[in-house]
Amino acid sequence: MDSVFETHSLTKRFDDLVALDKIDLKIRRQSIVGLLGRNGSGKTTLFRHLMGLQLPTEGTVETMGTPAAQLDHDELIRIGFVPQEIRLLDWMTVQQHLRYVSCFYPEWDMDRQKRLQRELELDPTSVVGALSTGNLQKLAIILAVCHHPQLLVLDEPVSNLDPIVRGRLLEFLLEVLQEDQATILVSSHVLRDVEKIVDWVVCLDRGRLVADEGLDELKERFAEWRITSRNGDLPSRFSDTFVLEQDIRGREARLLVDNAQADIETFQVTHHADVTTRPLNLEEMFPLLVSAEGE
Amino acid sequence: MIYLQPFFLLMGRAAVFWVGAAVLLALSFLLAGIGQPDEITAPYVDAVFLAALGFPAVAGWLAGEIIQEFLHCSFAWPLPSVLRRLASGFVVSGLTISLVVAALASQSSASSHGFLTLLALGLAGYGLCGNYFSSQKAWLGWVNLLVLILLVTRSRYLSELAADHRLATLAISLGIAIVGSLRLFSRSDFRRRAFRLSKPFPGTYSLERSVDYEREKRVKEGPRRTSWTARYLGIGSWNWIRATLHTHGPIGWRTVPKALNPLWVLGLLLATNAWSDKGDLSFGEALGKTVYGALFGSPHVPAFGQDSDRHPIVILVIAAMGAVLALWSPADLKTSLAYPLSRRQLATVTHGVGLFGTGIFFAEIFLVLTVTGHLAARRLSHPYRLHALLSRSLVGHRHTHAARLLGTAISPGGHPTQNR
Numbered sequence: 248m249d250s251v252f253e254t255h256s257l258t259k260r261f262d263d264l265v266a267l268d269k270i271d272l273k274i275r276r277q278s279i280v281g282l283l284g285r286n287g288s289g290k291t292t293l294f295r296h297l298m299g300l301q302l303p304t305e306g307t308v309e310t311m312g313t314p315a316a317q318l319d320h321d322e323l324i325r326i327g328f329v330p331q332e333i334r335l336l337d338w339m340t341v342q343q344h345l346r347y348v349s350c351f352y353p354e355w356d357m358d359r360q361k362r363l364q365r366e367l368e369l370d371p372t373s374v375v376g377a378l379s380t381g382n383l384q385k386l387a388i389i390l391a392v393c394h395h396p397q398l399l400v401l402d403e404p405v406s407n408l409d410p411i412v413r414g415r416l417l418e419f420l421l422e423v424l425q426e427d428q429a430t431i432l433v434s435s436h437v438l439r440d441v442e443k444i445v446d447w448v449v450c451l452d453r454g455r456l457v458a459d460e461g462l463d464e465l466k467e468r469f470a471e472w473r474i475t476s477r478n479g480d481l482p483s484r485f486s487d488t489f490v491l492e493q494d495i496r497g498r499e500a501r502l503l504v505d506n507a508q509a510d511i512e513t514f515q516v517t518h519h520a521d522v523t524t525r526p527l528n529l530e531e532m533f534p535l536l537v538s539a540e541g542e
Numbered sequence: 543m544i545y546l547q548p549f550f551l552l553m554g555r556a557a558v559f560w561v562g563a564a565v566l567l568a569l570s571f572l573l574a575g576i577g578q579p580d581e582i583t584a585p586y587v588d589a590v591f592l593a594a595l596g597f598p599a600v601a602g603w604l605a606g607e608i609i610q611e612f613l614h615c616s617f618a619w620p621l622p623s624v625l626r627r628l629a630s631g632f633v634v635s636g637l638t639i640s641l642v643v644a645a646l647a648s649q650s651s652a653s654s655h656g657f658l659t660l661l662a663l664g665l666a667g668y669g670l671c672g673n674y675f676s677s678q679k680a681w682l683g684w685v686n687l688l689v690l691i692l693l694v695t696r697s698r699y700l701s702e703l704a705a706d707h708r709l710a711t712l713a714i715s716l717g718i719a720i721v722g723s724l725r726l727f728s729r730s731d732f733r734r735r736a737f738r739l740s741k742p743f744p745g746t747y748s749l750e751r752s753v754d755y756e757r758e759k760r761v762k763e764g765p766r767r768t769s770w771t772a773r774y775l776g777i778g779s780w781n782w783i784r785a786t787l788h789t790h791g792p793i794g795w796r797t798v799p800k801a802l803n804p805l806w807v808l809g810l811l812l813a814t815n816a817w818s819d820k821g822d823l824s825f826g827e828a829l830g831k832t833v834y835g836a837l838f839g840s841p842h843v844p845a846f847g848q849d850s851d852r853h854p855i856v857i858l859v860i861a862a863m864g865a866v867l868a869l870w871s872p873a874d875l876k877t878s879l880a881y882p883l884s885r886r887q888l889a890t891v892t893h894g895v896g897l898f899g900t901g902i903f904f905a906e907i908f909l910v911l912t913v914t915g916h917l918a919a920r921r922l923s924h925p926y927r928l929h930a931l932l933s934r935s936l937v938g939h940r941h942t943h944a945a946r947l948l949g950t951a952i953s954p955g956g957h958p959t960q961n962r
Binding site: 346 | 620624
């Protein structure tokens with residue numbers, strides 16, 4: 248079994264709204280996958296389907312080789328999940344909550360728990376109901392990782408964390424990947440953070456899958472071209488199909504292209520211009536991924 | 543034991559003990575009260591039957607509430623074997639409590655049941671209350687109330703029925719216990735709950751949680767037609783109470799049937815009482831007799847010979863329903879109004895709205911009882927006794943009992959003594 252998640256024509260409808268539209272997806276083992284998408288694109292719905300929390304209208308979902316709706320002890324003991332809406336037992340203290348969850352897992356790593364509590368600066372005596380949103384997120388993360396999960400599903404785990412804690416958490420996730428040989432599926436709108444750790448990108452837009460490829464491939468695919476004309480002004484518009492966005496000002500232009508391997512030499516000859524290229528980062532790529540498919 | 547740890551750690555919540563102790567004490571007093579035939583004759587009530595059913599039921603209700611609260615937490619869903627572990631703890635605790643209560647109850651000289659029957663009854667109460675009393679569906683809440691009222695007020699009859707049909711009682715009780723437990727730990731229900739807010743746990747009223755819960759409920763219900771207008775703007779709490787009442791809408795003819803909703807429980811109770819006691823009378827006459835006895839009968843002024851003591855419990859039921867309403871109505875605050883209020887203001891407004899709602903409830907109850915009392919009195923050609931109705935509505939049965947002890951006749955003249 249090479250994949251930890253597998254969906255076939257996964258479709259979810261809420262009355263007239265199509266939240267997920269025929270998603271075919273395979274997530275490879277031991278990879279860190281970033282699930283990207285705008286608000287309401289279907290990320291959380293997809294997560295819930297992968298965890299068996301929602302059932303598809305059509306299609307199938309398998310998690311760790313088992314239909315997601317039937318995930319049981321053998322699978323769940325190897326999964327860690329941080330949901331977007333974190334709801335814990337308000338009346339327990341942090342320490343009590345950790346103890347409570349730990350009794351479900353025979354392999355609970357107390358050293359890892361203590362280390363994370365220390366690094367994420369979480370007071371064990373605080374009452375959960377009095378924790379800030381950020382601290383709740385920290386606790387939810389600790390609860391999800393101390394049993395050495397082979398699959399870690401994180402739905403916007405860093406949205407309320409400060410940059411320092413975020414940095415520590417990202418380092419820790421890389422450590423988890425190496426130490427536990429885990430597969431990590433993470434969604435976040437902080438794309439600079441995502442880019443630091445993911446090796447595969449899945450992107451949703453309005454319930455449709457618009458990207459499912461490696462980060463390196465994406466970087467090779469998208470690029471920024473800086474154009475300088477050798478003979479007078481550039482044309483008012485470039486009609487090449489690989490040009491996604493263009494900003495032309497007299498003799499100079501900035502193009503965002505979908506095919507970084509396009510024949511630059513031919514372009515230079517055709518338009519009598521010099522071209523310098525720069526790969527895009529994930530934050531720059533994201534609008535292109537969404538709009539290119541959307542249009 | 544480690545396997546059961548998740549259940550018992552949950553039950554270690556402090557509020558469980560406070561709420562549990564309060565409810566158990568109240569139940570003990572009630573049972574002790576109705577178990578004293580010299581003071582209050584309650585021929586329809588079987589204290590042993592109620593004890594065997596009631597104590598495990600309270601335990602089941604508390605366990606059910608806290609489990610349902612847990613199942614509404616998003617972190618609970620991926621925990622391995624969580625339902626199996628909680629269910630095991632729930633069953634073990636239910637068995638233990640029912641065993642102890644049944645063992646004690648079966649020792650009573652008043653008991654007409656064997657140990658096994660009492661055990662099965664205890665398990666049924668535990669399973670039923672563990673599940674259904676925690677339901678978020680309003681109509682199911684009223685059905686639960688009806689079942690509870692019937693169990694209390696008709697416990698003698700049910701007890702006799704159980705004694706006559708031991709095997710059937712065992713089978714039905716165990717069936718109820720199993721179905722209740724299965725439903726509480728149903729995976730599909732868990733899936734529905736995991737990302738929905740739960741009601742705040744009784745006894746630990748949490749303002750933030752109530753507001754969130756109400757907001758989610760309103761969103762689910764969809765937009766309302768009532769609009770909040772600027773004329774309610776003001777800085778005083780009374781303005782906010784008026785605004786809340788306006789948007790929530792307890793005033794106005796359309797809301798009367800809604801406020802009277804709880805009364806169908808009472809009506810059904812009276813009807814079943816009349817049906818089971820009608821003898822040679824027509825149903826109308828029997829109903830009239832029941833209503834009259836419930837409203838005007840008193841322990842020391844027999845309205846229908848020895849039958850008169852059988853009905854005052856109905857008035858206690860009304861008082862209980864009012865108390866429940868008063869306790870829970872704070873959660874009914876229209877939360878979209880809550881934003882500009884401080885916590886102190888919000889608490890004041892919430893309390894004010896609760897009082898107002900309770901006042902309306904009692905006024906409506908009184909109106910209905912007056913009308914039905916008149917009808918019943920006319921049907922039986924007996925006098926209508928408003929003062930009895932007033933005293934009963936306000937303070938319930940205990941007042942009449944205290945009055946008797948003091949030698950005060952509540953109704954010195956005009957009360958009927960003849961039996962039909």
